[in-house]
Amino acid sequence: MHNLLAGSVRHLNSMAIDSHCSKLIEISTLAELAELTIPDEPFYILGEGSNTLFVESNTPTLLKPKLKGIEVTEQQDKFVLNIGAGENWHELVEYTVTHGMPGLENLALIPGSVGAAPVQNIGAYGVELADFCHSVTWFDFATKQLQTLSAAECLFGYRESVFKHALKGKGIIASITLALPKNWQPVLSYAGLNTLPENVDAKTIMVKVIDIRNSKLPNPIELPNNGSFFKNPIVDTKHFEQLQQDYPDMPFYTQPNNQVKLAAGWLIEKVGLKGYRVGDAGVHEKQALVLVNFGQASGEDIAQLALLVIAKVFAKFAVQLEPEVRLIGKGGECSLTDSIS
Ligand SMILES: Cc1cc2nc3c(=O)[nH]c(=O)nc-3n(C[C@H](O)[C@H](O)[C@H](O)COP(=O)(O)OP(=O)(O)OC[C@H]3O[C@@H](n4cnc5c(N)ncnc54)[C@H](O)[C@@H]3O)c2cc1C
Structure with a gap:
């Protein structure tokens, strides 16, 4: 576990706000998570800071999950992936699509970490995380144990989940498990994708989503x-x-x-x-x-x-x-x- 005496967080949030952090704790392994001392002072779990606005000149203590790893299990009808919270979401989308596991292509180029994806049930172009989320591995601060939350227990809604409400500040998402069915169907209902042919492949959709997003949203x-x-x-x-x-x-x-x-x-x-x-x-x-x-x-x-x-x-x-x-x-x-x- 790295307990860093930090400084400016400008590079840790996509709004580039120059607040000051006096304590940043990075957690890179499950063993470090198990040993984590929950801070007495106010704290905030920070992924890649792309949905976070630091509104004061000082931040609370920051806990930064950096757990890595992608494990793929092939089943008869689906691919099941367990992904560490500290992986980058867009890199995961690219990995799945280029390795013949379609499904996440409409969610390409959404900034941020895998661990934050269930928190607001990220979504774009007619697809959301909930469509593929099988379960979330949750480290509970009270018991200091890992537990598995099913997708139903995550209470996903439009930019909503249990992690924004009953479980807010009560633990850390250590990894997520996605199920990508082999009988993949493209989702082409949104403007920009609805001109693509019905037999389009996932990689073409991903490239199109990246093009549209780059033309519409500031980097x-x-x-x-x-x-x-x-x-x-x-x-x-x-x-x-x-x-x-x-x-x-x-x-x-x-x-x-x-x-x-x-x-x-x-x-x-x-x-x-x-x-x-x-x-x-x-x-x-x-x-x-x-x-x-x-x-x-x-x-x-x-x-x-x-x-x-x-x-x-x-x-x-x-x-x-x-x-x-x-x-x-x-x-x-x-x-x-x-x-x-
Ligand atoms: C240019 C741009 C485009 C975007 N487009 C979209 C879009 O199309 N669709 C969409 O849904 N969002 C979009 N977003 C928002 C953002 O990408 C998502 O909310 C993303 O999931 C944030 O990830 P992060 O790691 O940066 O989260 P952070 O901002 O670091 O954290 C967000 C929340 O998740 C919590 N959190 C983070 N990691 C964990 C963890 N391991 N365990 C428990 N809680 C955790 C934090 O405490 C916080 O409450 C966009 C953002 C930008 C900057």
Whole structure:
């Protein structure tokens, strides 16, 4: 176990926020996990920091799982893979697709670690982790034991799971187990993929997804960002029908239980904030759902901008946007309003 006296975390988060960390504990093996002393002070489990916004000048103690390894078992009808939490998600997608195990291609180029993937049930282009997740190996802080959580026990939903709620801060995801069925079917329903032929192979889909994402989303290495800053909001049918009368071109996705998902990026664009910039904090000029750091923005600068976006969208549409990004202050996870001094 590496107990590092850290420093700036700018290189440990995709928004490149220059907060200071005084204690960073890296965990590279299961033996180190078993020996882990759970910090008394506030702490945060950090993957690759691509869904994390440090909103204060200091971070809590950071626990960084770096457990590696991909084990593949071939069964008659599927490939079963156990993958260490510290592996990189996109590298896993490339590995599976190039080794003849299709399924994850629509999830190519999502930044971050394998261990974080179940936390918000990552998803893109009509596919989500839950479609392939068999189970999660969980290190429980109270018992200091590993346990297996079935996919059903993970309570996956839209950018949701048990790890954001009942199990938040109670343990670490050590590895995940995926089942990739051999009777693979491509998912081509989303714009950009729906022009591909039905007999397309997974590698072609992966390359197409990478091309589309590169053309639409800023690369955090060139322009630091957290991807979609807000979740797409879900409203009831009645509210949606009222909105649709005023905005007939409003994009929407019908959901079960009389609910409708709206496109947060479209709402932000319609309130005139696409390309808006305050100092070094900005709304991306091509994709309004993405907030960016032009260089020296602090986490608080980004949080202030997010609050402005939320207020303007609410004033115009009576729709409440919620951050998809995790907001982390010195005392641990906090809300947007908590993060403003
Ligand atoms: C350019 C860009 C594009 C993106 N596109 C998408 C997209 O298309 N779809 C999508 O779903 N997301 C997207 N995201 C968000 C991000 O990629 C995912 O949320 C990803 O899973 C975050 O991984 P990470 O390792 O960086 O997590 P972090 O930001 O480090 O952590 C995220 C959460 O997971 C927890 N966590 C991390 N590792 C563990 C662990 N081992 N055990 C327990 N908890 C853990 C953290 O405590 C935190 O709550 C995008 C982000 C960027 C920057």
